[in-house]
Amino acid sequence: MADLSINMCGIKSPNPFWLASAPPANTGDQVMRAFDAGWGGAVWKTLGNPIVNVSSRFGAIEYGGRKVMGFNNIELISDRPLSVNLKEIAEVKKRYPNHAVIVSLMVESKREWQEIIKRAEDTGCDGLELNFGCPHGMCERGMGSAVGQEPKVLEEITRWVKEYAKTPVLVKLTPNIGDILEPGVAAVRGGADGLSLINTIKSIMGVDLDRRVPLPRVGEGSTNGGYCGPAVRPIALHMVGTLARDPETRHLPISGIGGVSNWRDAAEFIALGSVSVQVCTAVMHHGFRIVEDMIEGLSDYLDSQKLTLDQFRGSAVGGFREWGELDLNYKVVANINADLCIGCQKCVAACQDGAHQCIFSGPADQPRPPHAHHPGVAEAPKPLPLGKLAGDRVPWIDEPECVGCNLCALVCPVDGCITMQEVPNPAGVDTWQDRMATGRDHVPGGIFDAE
Amino acid sequence: MDTPYSLPAERLEVRLPDAKPKYTSAEARAEAERCLYCHDAPCIEKCPTEINIPEFIHKIASGNTLGAARTILAQNILGYTCARVCPVEVLCVGACVYNEWHKTPIAIGRLQRYATESLLEHEALTGQAVLRPKTPTEGRRKVALVGAGPASLACAAYLALEGHEAVIYERGALPGGLNTTGVAPYKLHSEDSLREVAYVQSLGVTLKTGVEVGRDLSASSLLNDHDAVFLGMGLGADARLSIADEAGPGVWGATALIEKIKNDASFKLPAVKRATVVGGGNTAIDIARELAQLGVAEVVMVYRRGAEHMSGYKHEMDLARKEGIRLVGWRQPVAVLRDAAGGVSGLRLRDTQQGGEETLSTELVVLAIGQEKIKGLTDAFGGIALDQKGCVVADAKTRQTSNPKVYAGGDCINGGKEVVNAVADGRDAARAMIQRWFAA
Numbered sequence: 001m002a003d004l005s006i007n008m009c010g011i012k013s014p015n016p017f018w019l020a021s022a023p024p025a026n027t028g029d030q031v032m033r034a035f036d037a038g039w040g041g042a043v044w045k046t047l048g049n050p051i052v053n054v055s056s057r058f059g060a061i062e063y064g065g066r067k068v069m070g071f072n073n074i075e076l077i078s079d080r081p082l083s084v085n086l087k088e089i090a091e092v093k094k095r096y097p098n099h100a101v102i103v104s105l106m107v108e109s110k111r112e113w114q115e116i117i118k119r120a121e122d123t124g125c126d127g128l129e130l131n132f133g134c135p136h137g138m139c140e141r142g143m144g145s146a147v148g149q150e151p152k153v154l155e156e157i158t159r160w161v162k163e164y165a166k167t168p169v170l171v172k173l174t175p176n177i178g179d180i181l182e183p184g185v186a187a188v189r190g191g192a193d194g195l196s197l198i199n200t201i202k203s204i205m206g207v208d209l210d211r212r213v214p215l216p217r218v219g220e221g222s223t224n225g226g227y228c229g230p231a232v233r234p235i236a237l238h239m240v241g242t243l244a245r246d247p248e249t250r251h252l253p254i255s256g257i258g259g260v261s262n263w264r265d266a267a268e269f270i271a272l273g274s275v276s277v278q279v280c281t282a283v284m285h286h287g288f289r290i291v292e293d294m295i296e297g298l299s300d301y302l303d304s305q306k307l308t309l310d311q312f313r314g315s316a317v318g319g320f321r322e323w324g325e326l327d328l329n330y331k332v333v334a335n336i337n338a339d340l341c342i343g344c345q346k347c348v349a350a351c352q353d354g355a356h357q358c359i360f361s362g363p364a365d366q367p368r369p370p371h372a373h374h375p376g377v378a379e380a381p382k383p384l385p386l387g388k389l390a391g392d393r394v395p396w397i398d399e400p401e402c403v404g405c406n407l408c409a410l411v412c413p414v415d416g417c418i419t420m421q422e423v424p425n426p427a428g429v430d431t432w433q434d435r436m437a438t439g440r441d442h443v444p445g446g447i448f449d450a451e
Numbered sequence: 452m453d454t455p456y457s458l459p460a461e462r463l464e465v466r467l468p469d470a471k472p473k474y475t476s477a478e479a480r481a482e483a484e485r486c487l488y489c490h491d492a493p494c495i496e497k498c499p500t501e502i503n504i505p506e507f508i509h510k511i512a513s514g515n516t517l518g519a520a521r522t523i524l525a526q527n528i529l530g531y532t533c534a535r536v537c538p539v540e541v542l543c544v545g546a547c548v549y550n551e552w553h554k555t556p557i558a559i560g561r562l563q564r565y566a567t568e569s570l571l572e573h574e575a576l577t578g579q580a581v582l583r584p585k586t587p588t589e590g591r592r593k594v595a596l597v598g599a600g601p602a603s604l605a606c607a608a609y610l611a612l613e614g615h616e617a618v619i620y621e622r623g624a625l626p627g628g629l630n631t632t633g634v635a636p637y638k639l640h641s642e643d644s645l646r647e648v649a650y651v652q653s654l655g656v657t658l659k660t661g662v663e664v665g666r667d668l669s670a671s672s673l674l675n676d677h678d679a680v681f682l683g684m685g686l687g688a689d690a691r692l693s694i695a696d697e698a699g700p701g702v703w704g705a706t707a708l709i710e711k712i713k714n715d716a717s718f719k720l721p722a723v724k725r726a727t728v729v730g731g732g733n734t735a736i737d738i739a740r741e742l743a744q745l746g747v748a749e750v751v752m753v754y755r756r757g758a759e760h761m762s763g764y765k766h767e768m769d770l771a772r773k774e775g776i777r778l779v780g781w782r783q784p785v786a787v788l789r790d791a792a793g794g795v796s797g798l799r800l801r802d803t804q805q806g807g808e809e810t811l812s813t814e815l816v817v818l819a820i821g822q823e824k825i826k827g828l829t830d831a832f833g834g835i836a837l838d839q840k841g842c843v844v845a846d847a848k849t850r851q852t853s854n855p856k857v858y859a860g861g862d863c864i865n866g867g868k869e870v871v872n873a874v875a876d877g878r879d880a881a882r883a884m885i886q887r888w889f890a891a
Contacts, residue, residue: 064512065484342548345490361491389551393493413487414552 002302004295004309006040008253008275009193011127013100015040016077016270016309017294020278021129022259024288026078028088030096036287036294041100043278044089045198046077047116047133048143054077058284059205059216059225071281072205072232074216074223076137077106082119091124100276102170106131106143110160117164129168129199130158130192131253132183133174133199135226145199149172151186158190170255172196173239178275180239184249195243196255196278198236200226200450229281233259237272241320244273250317262290263297270298270309271316323393324433332360332404332420336385340417343390347408347418358401359408361393374400456625456645456660457464459716464636467744468566471535471561471638476516479565485510486557489548494559497546499875500527504543508695510561512832517581523563524582527603528608528654528878531647532569533871534563535639538733540766542871545757549814571639571650584655587614589889592678595620597664597828600628603683603871605650605877611655613885619656620673622663625714628685628861630870632710635737637744641713670831674856679884682831682843682852682859683877686822686867691727695786705730705738709859712741723814725749727798729784730819736771738817743774750761750776751811755783755803779811822867832857842866849883850876 012253018041019025020033026045034042041126053075061070072375103120105128107113120128131353132154134144147153154171161169171187173180175198187195202224202410206215214222236258243249260266262284266408269277282290336347352360363380378398387394409418474482486508492506503522510519523530539545547556570581594616595604599621607617625631630644652658662668664684668786673680690703691697701721705728711718726747728739731754743750752771756762757780762766768778775791788797788810798811824841836844836853841854843859850858860876862868 061756063791065481342552343489343493344487345492349490390548393548 002299002307002309004040004299006275006309008100009170009195010129010167011041011100011102012098013040013276014098015295015297016040016274016276017266017291018100018102018255018276018278019283020130020280022280022284023047023073023075023104024280024283026080028092031088031092031101033290034283034288035092035099036098037329038291039099039125041102041276042092043102043104043129044078044085044125046104046106046134047082047085047120048314049112050079050081051137052078054218056216056218060229061205061231062317068229068281068285070205070227071284072200072203072216073228074136074218074225074226077131077134082116086123086182089120092264093124093126097396100124100127102127102129104129104131104172105161106134106138106146108143109338113157113160114164117161119376121165121167125167127170127193128161128165129170129172129196131172131199132157133172133197134277135174135176135200135202136224145174145176148172148183148199149177151182154183155186155190158187158192162191168193170194170196172199172257174199175235175239176202179190180242181246181249183247184243184252186253188249192252194253194255194275195249196257197243198232198239198258201232201235203227219258229260229285230259230261230265233265237268240269240274241317244314244317245320249413261285263294263301266294267298267301268316270313272320273314273317275313285440319410324436325431326431327425328429328435329425329427329430330408331425332424333399333402333423334404334408335419335421336397336408337417337419338385338387338390338394340414341387341390341394341418342414343387343393344413345393346411346413346427348395349377350407355405356401356403358398358403359395360398361395374398433435456642456648458625458645458714462641462714462716463712463718463720463745464640464714467636468636469640471564473568474561474565476565476575479511479516479562480514482558482562483508487548492697493546493548494543496559497542498527499542499869500533500870502526502530502562502563502877504559507566508559510576511566516566516569517573519566521581523567524570526878527871527874528605528612528651529630529647529870529874530563530632531567531650532601532639532644533558533874534567535643536630536634537869537871538764538767540732541764543721552637571646574650574653580653582612582654585614592884593676594618594679594681594816594884595673595677596681596683597673598628598682598684598863599626599648599658599660600624600683600860600861600873601630602628602684602863602873603686604628604656604682604875605646605874606681606683606858606881607656608651608654609878609881611651612886613793613881615885617656618677619658620662620664620668621660622666623660626658626660626661628683628873629706631715633706633734634713634870635709635741636713637740650847650890665828665831665837670828670833674832678856678888680857681877681880682829682832682835682857682863683861684795684825684828684861684874687825688823690821690823692784692818692820693783696789697787699787699789699793699795701789701814702818703815705734705817706822708817709734709738709741712745715725715762720745720747721815724748725751725813726815726817727811727813728752728817728819729798730754730821731756731763732821733763733767735817735819736763736767739776740767740774742815742817743776747815751813752776752778752786753782753800753811754778754780754800756860757781758858782811784816822862824866825863834886835859840866845876846883848879849887850880 021043057075063069132148138144139146171192253275255267257278383396414420507519507522596619610617627644782800786799790796829835833856858880861873
């Protein structure tokens with residue numbers, strides 16, 4: 001069993017799995033039950049001056065019968081008295097000394113920051129997280145994402161906090177910006193010990209088509225909320241990867257957040273440089289129990305790869321490149337395993353209508369499209385592929401025409417039926433940057449080319 | 452959709468509940484979401500009316516239920532009853548790619564019922580028609596249809612939707628054909644068939660019941676007064692065995708008995724403990740199951756060959772066996788045995804393989820060995836060829852008979868197939884008529 005313990009800028013945790021600052025980390029009772037279930041740490045629901053919340057507060061997207069593919073909320077920071085939260089944090093830390101307890105904070109004035117930092121640290125907590133990300137309600141009061149979207153303000157408040165804080169300070173970033181490096185670099189300049197990202201994305205979850213009011217509905221109106229859940233993971237991975245590879249920010253440890261539901265999702269964040277990962281939506285959907293799979297799955301994966309967590313962390317950052325650094329000579333071609341094919345021909349529809357017209361069905365189905373890259377007429381293989389399950393409904397591929405786009409493999413419902421096979425490349429690597437550097441990037445058919 | 456046709460509430464069939472009730476919207480969407488939405492889908496190919504099944508299921512999944520019904524009705528105007536009576540296991544559902552993948556195939560019949568029944572409910576609730584007849588641009592034609600079964604209803608409906616006049620003549624008191632008189636109650640009650648008939652009427656079809664062509668109305672007058680005639684008269688009386696003591700009480704034809712169970716409020720099932728059904732087709736299985744479900748303790752099916760030779764579907768026979776029905780194969784009835792009072796006491800059977808005879812004790816015998824052809828009627832129309840079995844010969848594409856003005860469809864051309872085949876016939880005949888009238 002791999003050692004999953006981490007030390008993130010001095011915050012120690014038995015594993016990298018933390019509850020994000022959100023409804024699951026609202027009370028001492030919840031956090032203690034989460035620790036009992038196996039969570040390594042928790043970032044407490046943001047403390048500040050208590051607020052009044054609205055009803056309703058959450059919205060979700062269902063896709064293809066799967067619930068909560070995406071989720072949003074218009075709930076604000078903790079609505080419980082500060083003293084109650086602080087007493088519970090102290091109690092949790094006393095009972096679970098080896099778990100990471102981080103207190104999320106959001107206040108306005110420097111005096112408030114000074115006071116709340118002192119009171120938070122008096123609980124014995126392991127660190128602080130500055131909520132510069134909340135994109136609804138709090139930003140209208142000049143806090144949350146209103147700070148995260150202004151690098152100068154973010155830097156200054158971080159500096160105030162570092163002036164007073166004795167424990168490590170994580171700055172939580174909003175994705176509602178043009179370039180994540182701007183707030184990331186500002187946090188570095190302000191003296192942050194680590195970064196947490198992403199906070200939620202500004203969103204409207206949908207529209208109630210009967211009442212014609214956006215969702216989630218509060219009476220006759222709604223407001224933009226924070227989008228999260230499995231659907232946002234690709235956006236979060238991009239932002240985490242961007243900070244993990246940039247020379248100005250890469251020395252700061254990252255707590256990755258955004259749609260983590262299982263060990264695989266968590267491993268992806270860690271591979272792109274996260275030290276810890278924070279989870280909210282999946283817990284709101286399924287409960288604290290999901291951490292069992294996360295611990296077991298990550299540990300088994302590391303063992304199978306013969307890697308320690310430290311060796312694995314950041315191991316995919318080097319593969320995150322600019323487009324111009326990609327090898328233009330690399331080629332893959334789709335291959336259909338006739339024995340696994342069930343004959344649904346989703347790949348035919350997808351390729352013909354949505355990609356490059358190189359997958360066909362039956363012997364007569366071979367009109368070559370006018371834009372063909374490859375001269376000549378596609379010829380059906382003889383004999384036609386015959387499947388164990390699909391019989392003569394197995395499609396065939398015009399391989400010279402296939403651009404290796406992946407679409408057929410993505411839409412195929414059968415795991416492993418369509419695979420992308422690498423075509424040998426004797427020419428060696430050639431990138432757009434190489435072509436530009438050596439003046440070879442002329443592609444015929446441009447604006448000023450003769451017909 | 453008011454209909455003048457109604458049935459008394461108390462009938463035997465009402466005791467046999469719907470085996471596959473309408474899905475709730477949540478059930479329908481959950482099932483629809485499972486559909487892969489195949490390209491050039493094999494389920495479409497297996498449907499005799501070629502309904503665009505993946506398309507209507509996709510619409511159910513998006514909540515576009517009326518759109519789903521439109522997709523169905525465009526190809527099969529009797530999509531509601533077909534959803535309930537089709538042997539989907541050997542048609543669309545049997546072709547679902549999930550079968551080969553060892554996953555549960557999509558419940559296409561139940562989804563089709565959901566969409567079409569929702570349309571009927573929507574129209575009843577709002578009074579607004581989803582499908583509306585066109586105004587014909589090149590003149591309105593008039594067609595007479597003989598028999599108000601699925602073939603004629605479909606033909607008439609598609610003619611009416613194109614703006615043409617369609618008048619159906621039905622000799623019986625109730626329209627709907629076997630959908631009203633013959634479908635097993637656990638699949639479809641007669642009211643539901645009449646509900647669909649009323650829907651067809653709402654499209655502009657005229658229905659005249661209690662009018663027998665050849666008796667009340669001459670064939671020549673139909674030919675003279677209409678641009679075309681469609682024959683959809685189905686089949687005649689249940690076939691008999693012609694064996695000793697067959698005539699008399701206690702021996703029933705299957706379709707006659709089923710019609711009593713379904714529609715005759717005064718009909719009481721004879722208080723018997725043992726009943727024997729002769730035949731190996733789907734009608735035999737239907738009546739055997741109906742008798743068992745109505746409380747006959749011992750129901751036996753007698754068939755002249757083995758189970759593997761039965762024309763009845765295996766999935767239906769499996770259900771029959773689960774209800775305790777036994778099959779006695781390789782036996783042919785040679786005589787009905789009667790007691791002193793004239794009641795049935797047994798059936799004398801001959802072993803069709805080994806020879807020799809034995810007696811099966813039974814108090815009721817039901818003959819499900821096919822139906823006679825309706826004779827004479829086709830002669831009256833003149834120039835209509837029949838095949839060796841007495842079926843009307845009709846073109847495979849146009850359903851035109853050897854009399855160019857007369858088209859035919861349903862059981863009278865195929866000798867007894869599914870409702871969905873009759874619908875395909877009627878629809879194709881309507882399309883062919885219109886093509887013939889207006890082709891440049």
